[in-house]
Amino acid sequence: MEYAIVDIETAGGNPKGGGITEIAVVIHDGEKIIQEYQTLLNPEMVIPTYITGLTGIDDFMVRHEPKFQDIQAELWELLKDRVFIAHSVNFDFGFIREAFLKEGKDLKSPKLCTVRLSRKVFPGLKSYSLGRICENQKIPITARHRAMGDAMATAILFDRMIKQAPDIVLQSLKKNSGETFLPPNFPNSKFKEIPDQCGIYYMLNEKGKVIYVGKAVNIRERFKNHFSGNVLPHLKQKLKAEVVDLQWKLSGTEFLALLMEVLEIKRLWPEYNSALKLPKTMWGLFHYEDGSGYGRFQISKVTRHLQPVESFFSLEEATLFLKEAMVNFQLCPKLSGLRKVSCSQESEQQCSGACKNEEDHVSYNQKVNSFLNQIKISQKEILLEFEGREKSEKAYCVFDRGVLTKFGFIKDLDEKGDLISRLESVPRIPETYYILRQFFPKFQADQIRILESI
Structure with missing residues (x-):
């Protein structure tokens, strides 16, 4: 893993409104500094006098210097595959990311802040400004408030911290990458390979045995959620202790993912999947015509003496199925058994008045029959x-x-x-x-x- 220690000087305090006047990048490979980069930039705006007083950079110095667009390709290569480090990192990263966005590039590098790291590695100091921390650590700053002077001092500070407390640095990187949830035996590199697409996934233990199968619209996010939050903490801890690898198959759609998940759970019977059991009680959707000739629906338990037009494993599933049909076929909620009062009392816009005889039973039953025909098709x-x-x-x-x-x-x-x-x-x-x-x-x-x- 390599690190890009960055410092910039700007013409203002807002990434959207203040241009960059100078940038310096120091590349560290985890053991030593291996590369340096520095340039003045034309911010394409007037540099305020107070900024010149702080940095010494004025309009005359930068008028013939390159603009950000001129160096963006070279800078992108320096930053894109490295950890972005700075003292108060969000300031520097915010300006640079905004500048890249204007060039059609979105910088998504993991970040580390040497202010936060210093608080953990060198606790108890009164101030964690770059000047104070470097004074405490006897780190020279050759040119304060100039990009390379501050970047090099920050690089020396980082070098000292990663050698003195590597666990703190790596844990902070893991936290900032949103990966502190990862199981102790599950590698970061594997997590980065997990697709953010729809499909099924297999959790494996150290023996290569599948211990859990799941489905997800976003496999990476779903895997992450397994080990965060407070839902089923006992199960989470068991999985976290055992999982060492993850495999997956993409499905394209959630519907296919659900089917593939069921097939694989039945085939493998993983230890941590709850057994798929059919409920003892089946629910049915029943159709009949009332005394006025209107087609009606009712949901109730299935018995040997009543044949439903469709069967379901739960009341909730049957209700959802009927509600979706009600919308798709413009059925009356009251005549569908989902409401006791007439639709006008609930300001139901989709009802055309069948529940008040304002829509004749012939035209309404055409909608009902369309719904019934769709059910018949699904049973073929x-x-x-x-x-x-x-x-x-x-x-x-x-x-x-x-x-x-x-x-x-x-x-x-x-x-x-x-x-x-x-x-x-x-x-x-x-x-x-x-x-x-x-x-x-x-x-x-x-x-x-x-x-x-x-």
Whole structure:
């Protein structure tokens, strides 16, 4: 790991309004200084007299010097893959990052502040200004308030701290990188490889055994969240003590990630995944017509004597499914059994008045039948198409009576051949039925292809 110790002089105190007049960078490889860089810059603005009094830099000195855009490529190479260090780092980093943004580049280097480090390595001092700390440590500053003078003094200070207290420096770097959560045996380098994309992930112990499988819209963020916060602290500590590696598979969509997660948990039965169990009570969506001829819906428990139009594993799932259908098909909340009073009392805009007979039952039932037809389609053998893991790829799933039977990713879309035969067959796992029910109302018509009637 290499470090870029930086100091700048400016024509003002605001990154958006004050230009940089001088910059110095000292490169440290963790053991010694290996490179130095320094230049005056034309800030493209008048330098206030009080700034000249402090730094000695005036308009005449910088009028023929390069502008930031002239040195940005060289500076970017110095900074982009190194830890950015400065005394009161946010000041220097803020100016430089803002200048790069104007050039279309976003500097995202990890940062370390030698003020904060000095407080930990040299506690008890009355002041941690660069002048005072260098005086205390007998570090010479050859040119105070000039970029290279201050940068070199800061570099010597950092060199002393990393050799005297390397654990404090590395822990501060880890904290500033948001990585203090990492398990003790999980390397930083591995965490940096984790994608911020949608998919599933496998936590492995030191024997290479999968101990946990999960899914995430953002795998890196989800992995981080496993070890932060106060939810299930006992489980977090167990995982944290055992995990040493992470593997992953991208899915392209959350729907595919959920399916892949269920398949892998059933295949591997990892130690720290709660067993996937079907509930004892099933809930159903029932359809009937009232005395006025309006189609109505009701959610209740499934019994041997009543056949629902659709089944669910929980009341919450059934309610969510019906609410989404209510929006997608413009169904009346009262006639759907989701509200007891007429919609006008709740200022329900999507209701066209069926609950007050203002919309005739024939036109309303057309909406109801569209919803019922969609349910019937989902119960046939269907092929679903989604965006893949990259632009040139598509994902496909085959469901038979609501249960996943095949899925896969295909790139050469112009030469499909027998598409179904190219998909991977998977065990029929009932939980995939639950996932399809959850997402089906969100699919577009052109994503669904009926393969055969039932």
